[in-house]
Amino acid sequence: MKDKRRVVVKIGTNVMTNRDNRIMGPVLKNLVRQIAFLYENDIMPVMVSSGSAIAGKEILGECGIQEPSIRRQIYSSVGQPRMMRHYYTLFHEWGLRCAQVLATKRDFSPGNHRKNMINCYEGLISEGIIPIANEDDTVSLTMSMFSDNDELAALVAELIHADTLIILTDIDGLFDGHPDDENANLIRLVKSDEKVEKYVKQSNKEEGQGRGGMKSKLKIAKNAASKGIVTYIANGKKENVILDILDGKEVGTKFIK
Secondary structure, eight states: OOOSEEEEEEEOHHHHBOTTSOBOHHHHHHHHHHHHHHHHTTEEEEEEEOOHHHHHHHHHOSOSOOOHHHHHHHHHHHHHHHHHHHHHHHHHHTTOEEEEEEEOGGGGSTTHHHHHHHHHHHHHHHTTEEEEEEEOTTTOOGGGOOSSHHHHHHHHHHHTTOSEEEEEESSOSOBSSOTTOTTOOBOOEEETTOOOGGGOOTTSOOOSSSSOOHHHHHHHHHHHHHTTOEEEEEETTSTTHHHHHHTTOOOSEEEEO
């Protein structure tokens, strides 16, 4: 039974890495602090975290396999335990437990796979365990792949009937021009049927090591909002971004139905 407000927080690759594509521990620590605060204030958070491929590359260095899809599988396979070790340690400091939930796109299709996913999330939530979702990169290829973790986050939000979806990236939200242009303005509010795609161009800053750029984020945010899930695109490197959003402050770009 749904008894708490539910929030899905997606953490993009560029949020947690520096310019050298190294995972920044202090950033993860800050994000976990905010997630823990939500839990302590009767809001049930679910995380969707990128970073496994980067973590794997930190361990292995350059991989001799030339096929990109297989190389990604290897980096992700090695990196997943490292990412979860980061999260386990950080949540443990707050007296909280976390769990990894890996999924492919087919797991969200109607039928037993979907029912199993629902049971898993509901079981974890009922036990007060923070679910951390990620694509199962070791087996997700072609048709079973998500377009990116933004899509996964939206599907999880719909699956668990979340009230809010927060997509964290390394820019402040949707702008009416290039984010680096001092004359560009941050768009604070977008309705799901509003035509704002013209503002997203190829030159817009994309997530370097992730698959999801602003064009994808915009499409997914509007679609989630159309289903009644209030969605935000915001800068995950800002100290209290999650708490400020849920406190009703003007942060990032808000998408509504």
